[in-house]
Structures are given as structure tokens and as C-alpha cells.
Amino acid sequence: WYPLWDAGLKLGHQVGTVDQLLKVGGEAVEMATSLLAARTVAGDAELVEALAVGALDQWQARSRQNLDRLQESVAERHARYGEVAFLLEPDLKEARGGLRDVHNLLWVEQATVPILREAESAGLAAAFETLLAVRVELHRLTAKRSDQLLLELQDEVAKALDLTDADVLMSEVSAAGRTIAWTGEGAARRTRRAARRRGPARVLAGIRRQEVAAGLILDDGRLELTDEADLSDPLLMLRCAVTAARHGGYLQRSSLERLADHAVPLSNPWPDEARELFVELLAVGLDAVPVIEDLDHVGLFVLLVPEWEPCRSRPQRNAYHRFTVDRHLMEAAAEASRLVDRVDRPDLLLVGALLHDIGKGYPGDHTEVGVELLQAIAPRMGFGADDADLLVAMVRYHLLLPDVATRRDLDDDGTIRQVAEAVDDPLLLRLLAALTEADSIATGPSAWSTWKASLVRELVERTSHVLGGGDVGDVVARSFPDASQQALLDEGAFTVRGDGDTLTVVAADRPGTFSKVAGVLALNGADVVEASAHSEHGRALSVFRVRQVLGGSPDWPRIEDQVDRALVGRLALSARIGDRSRTYRPIRLTARPARPTVTVDNSSSATATVLEVTCPDGVGVIYRITRAFTELEIHIVRARAQTLGSDVVGAFYVRDSYGAKVTDSEHLAEIEMLVLWSVSVDL
CATH class of the missing domain: 1.20.120.330 (Nucleotidyltransferases  domain 2)
Incomplete structure (x- = not known):
């Protein structure tokens, strides 16, 4: 064996007589299966044959x-x-x-x-x-x-x-x-x-076998087509799928093949019963997923939705999404089935969830492509014009609520007005709210959290108030700073206080405070997910909400000490972050990291410019971005950051040195240049 090991080859080995090896094979399934592949490499072929025959005989004798x-x-x-x-x-x-x-x-x-x-x-x-x-x-x-x-x-x-x-x-x-x-x-x-x-269960076989519909037999969870099944019925496939899913069962493989061999296309538009059966299948939830996959495996599901084919087995190739496109859509519909009580039109929610990302199978922006596809799919399924418009709108705006909730200031009346103008329909708003939750949960564990759920819920409630005729001022009363934070600011004493997932800092109003605190948090393995800043009378209040990326709770005493040192210029932040970024290279979680971009939004807020920065994740990304703002005398009012796989999307509400929105095009161009440079180079 040594020459093989020296060559770097992996080789399991054991020495024994035929009887000894068979004894071990009788005790360990791994050994038993290895012996089934026994063959002569060198030596006594008859001895090896005896071992192989004995192993097979023993395997079959103990098959159960x-x-x-x-x-x-x-x-x-x-x-x-x-x-x-x-x-x-x-x-x-x-x-x-x-x-x-x-x-x-x-x-x-x-x-x-x-x-x-x-x-x-x-x-x-x-x-x-x-x-x-x-x-x-x-x-x-x-x-x-x-x-x-x-x-x-x-x-x-x-x-x-x-x-x-x-x-x-x-x-x-x-x-x-x-x-x-x-x-x-x-x-x-x-x-x-x-x-x-x-076994003994054979006596129950007759009890388990029952006719559940004309031509359909359910036998211990397996749905079979009998000879009496009407294979010319275009609705037979859907009836079979619904029956199997509702019983938590599956379609017999030979019956699946019969359905595929005799498949009859549905008319265009679908008859009402076909659409109702399709919705009923989706409403079953998770038990419908394996049934739909069975239909798709034999080519039946694309007869219902031809646009589905490019999505089949299409990888998304990032850690944010745990499923291929087609499986994600099935899972989203299954998650939506839990939420049908929240909406007036469960059928639209279920179909919208199944098709919201259908455009990902095609070149171009998946939302724009999806809108075009739904404009053809919805009428073909037999939905009326108004319902088809709602389905199209669900696809067009399926990212609106999560993006706004996590990247915009919900206390800014411009944010709420913008969403209300886009949605403009309470029914659509409720559908989008349920779709957002279903889509996020089906995406992966990092896509839905208590924090994100609360933000989406708050956005929906405020938008609903406006759509119901209420005044936006009723729901966006400024909540920052709150009473306790204002009290700290009024005291005027230097304060650095960590508690739970929140760090509160009161210090002299100097440029770079936000950036330095973000840098200290990065040094300690904490990501900033939300931050707010307020200043008055020469004092600045900054509140950071963090996510601990290395597990456990933040080491607040250590962080408080480092913030204290950083704010008085006694901590080499850039050097330390540079060392940490070289030591802790981020694990690549996305096939194509985001190309760094800076997007300027001067319409969402009446009092601040929103700078949205997208870039690959890394140690100290928020520090790098905000340090660039400091260099160009840009003051941060509020910030939100979200990690999507290996990428970061940060939204910063900023003002210039005069406290106004940043509207000068040359200034904005310099900001973009410096931010892009800052996130692209090593410190």
C-alpha cells in the first residue's frame, strides 16, 4: 500500500480471512457494500471470487x-x-x-x-x-x-x-x-x-387502497390511474396533482408516464375549472412541491406554463439564495399558502408568488422581463383584465416593499408618499406584503428576520393609512431622537454606551465621528445594519444598530474603550482595519460580486439626499464609505446597510456642510469617485 499512499491516493485497507471479512461485513453496512465491489487486483483470483460470492450471498440473505x-x-x-x-x-x-x-x-x-x-x-x-x-x-x-x-x-x-x-x-x-x-x-x-x-402490514393493503375519484386510486399515499381514467380529459393532470398533494402523497411513476404520453393541452384561455384546480394545487403548500417537481420532471408542468422551462434547474449562484430559480418559485408559493388569510384574493397571491421571478430564466432585468411574461401568462390562465393587471403589478413591484423598508427612512414622509403613489391600491399593497414575506423566507435564512419583518410591517401600515385617505403626517412623526436619547444629548456629557444590539454615542460634533465608530465596530466583527445621527448645540448623537457577524454578543466594554480612543485620535483605525481585512478575507459567497455603484436619489426625501452604495462585502466597508463622506464634508443623517450574500447595499441620508441636500452635480461626481475608489482598494 505504501507506494499508493506515497502517490497521494486514498486507499482503505483491511487484512483478514474470507470468514473474518464477511463477519465484519455482517456488522457494518459500509464494509458490506465495499465487499460487493470486490475484485482481483493481484494474487489469488479464486480467493477473491470466494469473498465476492460470499459477500453477495450474505447481502441478499440479510436484505431486509x-x-x-x-x-x-x-x-x-x-x-x-x-x-x-x-x-x-x-x-x-x-x-x-x-x-x-x-x-x-x-x-x-x-x-x-x-x-x-x-x-x-x-x-x-x-x-x-x-x-x-x-x-x-x-x-x-x-x-x-x-x-x-x-x-x-x-x-x-x-x-x-x-x-x-x-x-x-x-x-x-x-x-x-x-x-x-x-x-x-x-x-x-x-x-x-x-x-x-x-411483512405484517400486507393485511392492511386493502384498507389503504381506496378510489378517491373516477379513475383515481389512492394506495398508501400513491395515486394511480386506473384503466377507466379518461386520458383525453385535459384537466386530468391537474386533478391528479391536486388529489396527490392534498393527501400528502405522490403520483405513481407509470401513471405519470401515461399522463405525459397522452397529455392534452389546455385551451387558451384556460377554462375556469383549470384555473381553480391550479390555484387549489398551490394552496396545498409544501406537500404540493414534490408533486409539481414530478410533473416538471416528465415535461407536464411546462405544458401549463411554457415560460417555466428556462427557469428549470437555473442556478442563482450566491449564498443569499438557497434554491434554483424554479425551486425558489415553488417554495415561495408554498410559503404564500400560509398567508392566504391575510389577503382578499388568495388566488392572486398564490399565482403571483409562483411567477414573481419567472423573468430570471431570461436575459435582461428579471423584473422587466417578468412583467412582459405575465402580460401573456395571466390572460392565458383565464384571469380577467383587472386581475391580470394586479398580477403584473405584483411582479413589477415585488421588490418594492423590502427594498424601501431596509434602505429608506420610514420616518421621512417622502418615503411613504413614494410607495403609496407606486402601489395606489390597498388590495395590491396587502398582496405585496404577503408576497414579500413568502419570497424572503423562500430565498434563504438571511433574507427574513424579525428586524426586516418589523420594518416591512411598519411601511405597510403607514402606506395603508395614506391609501385610506389619511394624512402622511399622522404616521411619520419624527421618532429620533426619542426622549431618553434627547436627555443624553441635553446632558452634554461624552457618552459611549453599548446595550443589546445598539451602541449610543454622544460626543462633540466633529467631522468623522460616524466613520470612526463604524470602524471600531468593524474591528470587533460587528456589521452596522442601521444608524441615525442628530446634532444640536455643538453635540452629536449617533445610534448604531449592529449585527454580530462572528456569533455571540458584542464585547461592549472593549468597543466602548476603542470608540473613546478613536474619537480622540489615539487609535490607528485605518491600519488596524487594513490588517484585519488582510487576515480575514471574506469567504466568496457569490459567483459575480456586485460591481461597485453609487446611486443618487434626491426625490425620496425632502430634507436629505439619499446615496445608495452597492459593493462587495469586506472588513470595514461602511467605515471606508463614510470616511470618504467626511473628506468631502458630507454629513450623515441616517444610514441603513444590508448584506446580500457577498454584497453590501448601504443607503445614506446625507446633507452638505450647510445642512442642505446635495444637488451640485460636480460635488456629487466627486463623491461618487471617492466612494468607488474607497471600496475598491486595500487600506
Whole structure:
């Protein structure tokens, strides 16, 4: 073995007699499956044959026990590694839908009668070859045994395989992973059913089997088409899908194939019953997701929504989104099903949630493309003109509430007026509010938080008041500074106080205070997510709300001490942040980091200019931006920052040195130049 190890090859080894090895194989499923692949490399071929035959005989003799252990092992592996189809950096071997799952299917077949159907085998083989080719190139590029397709390697692997780009690569990887997972799930279902038929549960088979509709039999969660099913009925597919989803079940694979072989397109526009069944399917929620995926796998879902096809298995390639585009849309609809009681038109909410990102499958701005697509899809589904307009508006404004809530000052009456003018309909506002929550939760764990939910809720309540005829002044009374903060300011004493997730600073009103505090927070692994500033009588109040990026609570005593030193010029902030940024390089979480941009908005607020900065995340980003503002005598009134995967979007309400909005074009150009330079260079 030593020459192989010296060559860097991974090799498991064990020495023993045939009986000893079989004994170990009888105790450990990993050893048992390894022995099934035993073959002669050198030495006594008859001895190896005896081992191989004995291993297979033992595997088959203990098939029930082995399959139970194998199923447990597979479940543990999937829980640990996730799914090939949806991960930003999938493990090509161990994740669900990976190469190990194909091996698992072969082991199951060796323990029982063949479980793979002929229609599945060809697709499985092609998917296996796709992942194997990617894995081989990955090993070649890294010169080591690594099965995780890291983001930084995806472009190189794509090039090695002569693919256009990494998006194409990851789309193929996702599609292959879904095929393997889909085939494996079907085989597992058949194996479990076969085991139940052999066991004590077989006496309940007749009880479990029931006719749920004409031509439809539900048998222990599996929906089957009988010979009496009317395959010429264009609504049969939807009826089957709704029935399976409502019972938390699935469609029999052979029945799926019959539906696909005899698919009858719906008329244009759809009949009312088709639209009602489609909405009913979406209303089931999470149990509808695997049913829709089954329909899509055999080409049935695109018969309903042809525009869906470019979204299938389309990767989003950033850590902010945990799913491919198509799966994200299914999950968004499922999340929306929990929120239907909040709106007057559940049907519009569900369909809007399913289609809000449909434009991501096409070139161009996904919102603009989505609007064009919905203008065709909604009438085809049989929605009337007014309802179609609402669906189009849901797509057009699906990012309005979360963007405004997290990037604009909700205490500014201009913000509320702007949203009210855009939405201009209480029904649409409620639909957008529910869609925002469903979309965010379906996006990923970092896309929805208590803080974001409270901001969206506050924005919706204030906008609703205005749409109902109320005065905007009733809902935007200035809340900063509050009474306790004003009291601190009136006292005039230098104050640095950290509590919970908030840091409050009262100091002399000097340029750079905001920037220095942001720098200290960055040194301590805390991201600024919201900040407000107010000054009067030569004193400045700054309040920062932070998110601890390294876990735990902020070390407020340490931060308070460093803020004190920084504000009196006794802390080398730039040097320290530069050292930290070189030591803690951010993990790449996005395939294409944002190109730094500065957007000027002089219409949202009557009293301040909004400068929105988008750039890749990194240590001290807010410090760099605000230090640039200080150099150009720009004063920050309020700020909000949001991390989206590997990118940061910061919105800064600013005024010039005279306390006015920044309107001079030359001044704005200098601000843009310095900010872009500041976020692009190392300190």
C-alpha cells in the first residue's frame, strides 16, 4: 500500500480471512457494500471470487436488515451534505442526488429484485456520467481527492469541460442531481412498498387502497390511474396533482408516464375549472412541491406554463439564495399558502408568488422581463383584465416593499408618499406584503428576520393609512431622537454606551465621528445594519444598530474603550482595519460580486439626499464609505446597510456642510469617485 499512499491516493485497507471479512461485513453496512465491489487486483483470483460470492450471498440473505441500515445511512448522509441540485458548492459524491446515491441504487438492486424501471435507467446513467465528468475535472484541477465543487473552481471546471460558463455547468450539475434524486426516491418508494407487502402490514393493503375519484386510486399515499381514467380529459393532470398533494402523497411513476404520453393541452384561455384546480394545487403548500417537481420532471408542468422551462434547474449562484430559480418559485408559493388569510384574493397571491421571478430564466432585468411574461401568462390562465393587471403589478413591484423598508427612512414622509403613489391600491399593497414575506423566507435564512419583518410591517401600515385617505403626517412623526436619547444629548456629557444590539454615542460634533465608530465596530466583527445621527448645540448623537457577524454578543466594554480612543485620535483605525481585512478575507459567497455603484436619489426625501452604495462585502466597508463622506464634508443623517450574500447595499441620508441636500452635480461626481475608489482598494 505504501507506494499508493506515497502517490497521494486514498486507499482503505483491511487484512483478514474470507470468514473474518464477511463477519465484519455482517456488522457494518459500509464494509458490506465495499465487499460487493470486490475484485482481483493481484494474487489469488479464486480467493477473491470466494469473498465476492460470499459477500453477495450474505447481502441478499440479510436484505431486509441491510436495506433498513442502508436507508438510515442514506438519510444521515443527506442530512449532513444537503442536495446537489440546490447547493452553491455541492458535494458531488455524498450529497442527495450525488454519485453515492447511484451506488446505493445498485446495492439495493443486489439485495432485492431489480427496482429501476427501464424509463429511468437511461436518464440515471446520463446524470451519473455528467457528475462523474465534473468530478474527474475537479480532481485534475485540484490534484487532490476533493468532491466539493467550490465556487472559486466552477469557472475552471466549466472551461475544462468546454462549457460556455459556470452557469451552464451548475445548471447541468443541478439537473443531473435532480434526476438522480428523483430516480432514487422512486426506487426507495418501490422498495418500501415491496417490504410492506412481504411483512405484517400486507393485511392492511386493502384498507389503504381506496378510489378517491373516477379513475383515481389512492394506495398508501400513491395515486394511480386506473384503466377507466379518461386520458383525453385535459384537466386530468391537474386533478391528479391536486388529489396527490392534498393527501400528502405522490403520483405513481407509470401513471405519470401515461399522463405525459397522452397529455392534452389546455385551451387558451384556460377554462375556469383549470384555473381553480391550479390555484387549489398551490394552496396545498409544501406537500404540493414534490408533486409539481414530478410533473416538471416528465415535461407536464411546462405544458401549463411554457415560460417555466428556462427557469428549470437555473442556478442563482450566491449564498443569499438557497434554491434554483424554479425551486425558489415553488417554495415561495408554498410559503404564500400560509398567508392566504391575510389577503382578499388568495388566488392572486398564490399565482403571483409562483411567477414573481419567472423573468430570471431570461436575459435582461428579471423584473422587466417578468412583467412582459405575465402580460401573456395571466390572460392565458383565464384571469380577467383587472386581475391580470394586479398580477403584473405584483411582479413589477415585488421588490418594492423590502427594498424601501431596509434602505429608506420610514420616518421621512417622502418615503411613504413614494410607495403609496407606486402601489395606489390597498388590495395590491396587502398582496405585496404577503408576497414579500413568502419570497424572503423562500430565498434563504438571511433574507427574513424579525428586524426586516418589523420594518416591512411598519411601511405597510403607514402606506395603508395614506391609501385610506389619511394624512402622511399622522404616521411619520419624527421618532429620533426619542426622549431618553434627547436627555443624553441635553446632558452634554461624552457618552459611549453599548446595550443589546445598539451602541449610543454622544460626543462633540466633529467631522468623522460616524466613520470612526463604524470602524471600531468593524474591528470587533460587528456589521452596522442601521444608524441615525442628530446634532444640536455643538453635540452629536449617533445610534448604531449592529449585527454580530462572528456569533455571540458584542464585547461592549472593549468597543466602548476603542470608540473613546478613536474619537480622540489615539487609535490607528485605518491600519488596524487594513490588517484585519488582510487576515480575514471574506469567504466568496457569490459567483459575480456586485460591481461597485453609487446611486443618487434626491426625490425620496425632502430634507436629505439619499446615496445608495452597492459593493462587495469586506472588513470595514461602511467605515471606508463614510470616511470618504467626511473628506468631502458630507454629513450623515441616517444610514441603513444590508448584506446580500457577498454584497453590501448601504443607503445614506446625507446633507452638505450647510445642512442642505446635495444637488451640485460636480460635488456629487466627486463623491461618487471617492466612494468607488474607497471600496475598491486595500487600506
